[in-house]
Each structure stands twice: as C-alpha cells, then as structure tokens.
Amino acid sequence: MTTTVETPLLAVRDLRVDFAGPHGPVPAVRGVDLTVRRGETLGIVGESGSGKSVTALSVLGLLPHTASLHGSVRLDGRELVGLPGKELAAIRGRRVAMVFQDPLSAFTPVYRIGDQIAEAVRIHQPVDKAAARRRAAELLDLVGIPAPERALDSFPHEFSGGMRQRAMIAMAIANDPDILLADEPTTALDVTIQAQVLDVLRTAQRETGAALVLVSHDLGVIAGMADRVAVMYAGRVVETAGVDELFAAPRHPYTLGLIGAVPRLDGRGGPLVPIPGAPAPMADLPTGCPFAARCPLAEDRCSAAEPELAGDEGHLAACVRSAELAERRPAPAEVFPVPELPAAVGSVAGSGDRASVAGSGDRGSRAPVLAVSGLGKTFPLLKGTVFKRKVGEVYAVDGVDLDLREGETLGLVGESGSGKSTTLFELLNLAAPETGRIELLGHDTAALSRAEAHRLRAELQIVFQDPMASLDPRMPIGDIVAEPLRAQHAAREEIARRVPELLRQVGLDPDHAARYPHQFSGGQRQRVSIARALAVRPKLLVLDEPVSALDVSIQAGVLNLLQALKAELGLSYLFVSHDLSVIRHLADRVSVMYLGRTVEQGEVSAVFDRPRHPYTRALLSAVPLPDPAAERARDRILLAGDPPSPTERHTGCPFRTRCPVYAGLADPAARTRCEQERPALVGDTPAQDHQAACHYPES
Secondary structure, three states: OOOOOOOOOEEEEEEEEEEEEOOEEEEEEEEEEEEEOOOOEEEEEOOOOOOHHHHHHHHOOOOOOOEEEEEEEEEOOEEOOOOOHHHHHHHEOOOEEEEOOOHHHHOOOOOOHHHHHHHHHHHHOOOOHHHHHHHHHHHHHHOOOOOHHHHOOOOHHHOOHHHHHHHHHHHHOOOOOOEEEEEOOOOOOOHHHHHHHHHHHHHHHHHHOOEEEEEOOOHHHHHHHOOEEEEEEOOEEEEEEEHHHHHHOOOOHHHHHHHHOOOEOOEOOOOOOOOOOOOOOHHHOOOOOOOHHHOOOOOHHHHOOOOOOEEEOOEEEOOOOHHHHHHHOOOHHHHOOOOOOOOOOOOOOOOOOOOOOOOOOOHHHOOEEEEEEEEEEEEEEEEOOOOOEEEEEEEEEEEEEEEEEOOOEEEEEOOOOOOHHHHHHHHHHOOOOOEEEEEEOOEEHHHOOHHHHHHHHOOEEEEOOOHHHHOOOOOOHHHHHHHHHHHOOOOHHHHHHHHHHHHHHOOOOHHHOOOOHHHOOHHHHHHHHHHHHHOOOOOEEEEEOOOOOOOHHHHHHHHHHHHHHHHHHOOEEEEEOOOHHHHHHHOOEEEEEEOOEEEEEEEHHHHHHOOOOHHHHHHHHHOOOOOHHHHHHOOOOOOOOOOOOOOOOOOOOOOOOOOHHHHOOOOHHHHHHHHHOOOOOEEOOOOOOOEEOOOOOOO
C-alpha cells in the first residue's frame, strides 16, 4: 500500500532577499521556508523590519529593482523565481492575488473603481466590457459595498478607508485565485471596520476556496483567522506551529515576549511585559542568534552560532532552549523582567501634594480636573474653487460630556470621524466653545483672559500620535524638551537642571541630549515627546493615540512608562485611542463617542463588562483577542456600513441606521421614538455613574 503526499499549493524554500545599500547588500529576508496548503490560512507575524511584507511581495515578484532575490518559490510545483515577466504577469491576479496595506495607494486615483475591477477581470478572462462590469458589481455586492451598481462609478477618494479595502479584496478575488496574499489589510482601520474587512476575507476565502497568507502585527487578528502561524525576526522564521499550539505553548522567547506585550480586552491589571532593547540593524547583525541581545534566557552558546529551525512535527523553533520552554510552558512574566510601578505618591521635585488616588477613596471627594458639558463644534461646508460659498455645515461635535478627576485616566474611544480629535482641539484652545461649557482645573475657559490662558496652558500638555511629525527634526532633543520651559520663561539654571532629569525620568540617557530625533527609534521618540510634555509639570496630559504607530513590544514599554509616571507624579490623563484593549489596560474611566456625541460613559470595568449601548457592545465584540480558543468562541456584532455623514443634523438617535436593537424592534411606537426623539445620557443606578444615551439600553 502506497501513501500519496499532497503537493503543497505554495512552497517557499531558502528565500533570501538583499537590498542595495551604500556599503553593500543589506539582507531583508534570510533563508525563509514556508508551506501553504489549499484552503488554509497562514499567519505571518513579527515586529516592523522583520521581513514579513518583503516575504509576501517576493512571492509575486513585486520587489523593487534594488532588491536581489534568491531561493525557490513554487506554485503547484512550478518555479516562479526567474520566470519571465510576461508569464509572471499571467499568474498575478489569476492564480495569486494581493491585498495591499494601503488601498488608496494601490488604486489608481484617476480611474473609477468599477473600471479598475473590470480591467482585472478582462486581463485574465475572455469577456466583453458589459460582462466585466456585471462581474465587478457582483464582487462589490459580495464584499458588502452598498448600492454596488452606483458604487462602480465612484473614484477611490470617494470611498471610506473600509470601503476601499473591501473594494481591493473584491478586485483580488475577481478571477477566483488559488492564493490570497493580504499584507496588513486592517492596519489603520477602526475596530468595527476591521471586523468587516476580516469577515469579507473569510467570505472571499469561502467563495473561492483560496488559501490565505495573512501578514499582520496584530496577534488578535492572527489568533482569530490563522490555521498556522510563522513568527519572523531579523529576516528569518524563528517559530512556526499550529495557531492553538503556538499561543498555548510558545517555544521561542521572542514569541513569548510578543504575547506578553499585548494588552488584552479580557484581562486588566499589572504592567505589560515589554521585550527589552530593539532589533539589531539588518546591515550589522551579530554572530549567533540575532535575538540574543534582547533575550533573558541567552547563554554563551547563543552567540556561537545561529540556531536552526528544529523541533517535533508541526512545531519548530530556532532556539537552543526550545525543548526547555516546551516542557516548562512559562508565562511571559516568568521569562522577561516585569517593571515595578512606583508607589502612588508624588515623589519628585515639583509634584507637590498631587498623589495618584484614582484607585482609592470616594471619587466625588477628588478635585475635578476637566468637566465638559454639551460641547458642540461645527465647521462650514464650502463649495467652489476660486469663489467659495457656504453650502452647509459639518457637525463635528454635537453634544460631548466628559468628567475627569484628579489622578484618573479617562479613555476617549470611537470610530474615525466620531469627533475625538475635534474635542481635543476645543479643549486645548482654552477659549469659549461654540456651544456648551469647558471647565479646566476649576477655570471656565470662556472667561479666561489671554494672560490667564497662557498660565493655564502649562497645566495642560499633549502627546501626539506621530512623534516623528511632532518633533522638530532640526533641533536636538535637549532643545526640544526645553522648549516648553522657555515658552513659560523659566530660568536658564532651571532648564539646565530639568532637561537631564526629564530624559532620565522617561528612560532615556541624558548624555544623548545632543542627538536629533532621526537618531532614535519610534518608541524612544515617543518618550522624548512625553518628556517634553512633562517639562512644565502639567496636571493634565492629553494623549492622542500615543502608541498606535508603535510595535507591540515598544507599545508595552511606553504604556508601562505612562502608568509609572501617573503614579509618580499624580497626573491625570485624557487618553484617546481606537484600541480598546489599550484603554482597558490603562484607563480608570471610559467615554464612548459616536457621530460627535457621548453615547456611553462610566468606569472601565462597568462599561467593558456590562455595556449598555448597542454601539459599545459592537465595538467590544469587534476587538480581537490574542487567544485562538476564546476568539473563535465569541459572538460578533457586525455593524452595517459606515457612520452617517456629519453634514446632516440627524433627528432621533443617529445610531439607528446601524443599530441591531432598532432593527429588531417590532413595536411601531418604539421605532418612532428612536426616529424622532434624541436619547439623553442617563444612568442606570442612583449614583448615575454608568450612563448611556439609548432609549432601550441593555439592563
């Protein structure tokens, strides 16, 4: 009796990619082996620069001319490396299709969406224009684009980010490919839109029977989508296994560190476990294991030679201590050093009596830091190129209520376009709001004089999302940190004393004060931004997506730093984020915004464990968990479409067009109430602490 071995659909062997550098070739991928079988999903994870995207692009020969590729890429046994361009073009889109990270860049901006999808059909299929257009409409309908016939005539810029990504998936599956390569398809998308895109990918895979290679930095996405996982570091696969086995018992310290650095929606408390250090430059990799310099388990033999990928059937790891890890199954905190948070006392010079008391005592007894009620802000909607005229208004903020006390962290969450950034700008303006009231540290901003506003500005500082864009590249970081002190007319002696103290406080070397921003990593640049914000000893720190652009390991270190500074200095934080897992880990209270309004607010544990508004429930259900079993067992609430346009003042509840509760109402009177009566923000207890703006909230 003979046993036939199935030929893998895609087999990558000893793949090596080098890029031309000023001092010779720089490796990006160093001997990667991957196997993809029909119908399965392979997840590829790792930090930025680990070689994930380069590996995916190599399969289709989409690397730039500065790259040199060696090794083997076989599709159904056919070698693709070295294939003539014409033959490779016949495979692209027909046998193997790509879903790119940024669909706005991937689509041609001057052609309509329908024409671009129809072109992809006609290149590989002998059909006329009318048939190709019908196929394009069917594909847009399949991926959930509303009114697909009309959407065919839209240009890419007229679609939202989620719609563009769905249209990109529609074009990728136009010819029923055998393999879909998805390179970070949910990066920069809201969690609800991310859930829609992932659902579309599952639908596309089911309809075409294609295998899926999913490149992502989000371990929660990988846990819910992948059958097998390959973890990459320094251009190599350092561990590969089935998704359940890899998350349950990782055998490489790097994988263990990645899992320990992720904040989880289903668990809160204690510091995260960051991976120390940063990856070595690819042009100057050390001898031996490239992870050894960051590994707490490193031994002398780790620097002697780079470990090979080895192990038992199905679970391989490139670590000399993989067998020990397989037997022990340690938690991340047992391997990586866990930072100790300081006691909640104002211990440094200048912090005065401000102690972090968020977790103790009666909240009502603590001094209010920020109180916002009924905040509103509109912008004119203009038309015309030379002579502009007002044709309407954009209701960016239309009823925001916030309450932040001393020593608290208030998380502000919601989809893009919900008004979070506009709310921040109104707070930072320190002026009379268009409508509503803002009180900062007991001061009504509408009554502030110019001098009073200047003095109060020192009490309110901001840390921006992109540290590279917010730091002046022409200034050394010492001058950047000193800039707020100079703006407040601090003495030279105080500036000279404070700058080293601040750099040391955020975990940077004061001797590096003469270096420029480009000489630091992303996480270090964000620490510089935090040091600059702390320079004038503020009482309130506004953090606008401060970790969204960072790798998970770097993110963990910054979040731990923020927790330590809050406890040490008695700070209050207003933390804006689209990542609800980060909010769960860091915040004491949370405020949920939708279409410019506050729809739910309260303590984090109350809102996250017992959400009352259907929008909050949908947001929470869309957040992926880095736990395959738990992720597969969860119920999903997929919201239909995108939020309504803010150019219209909506009567009744603005969420009803996407609301599953409204869709399920059988009583006409109840539906009429949602359509005509705007729900007020009311509490569920005598203390009114957990509030929701819904006519039919979850009890």
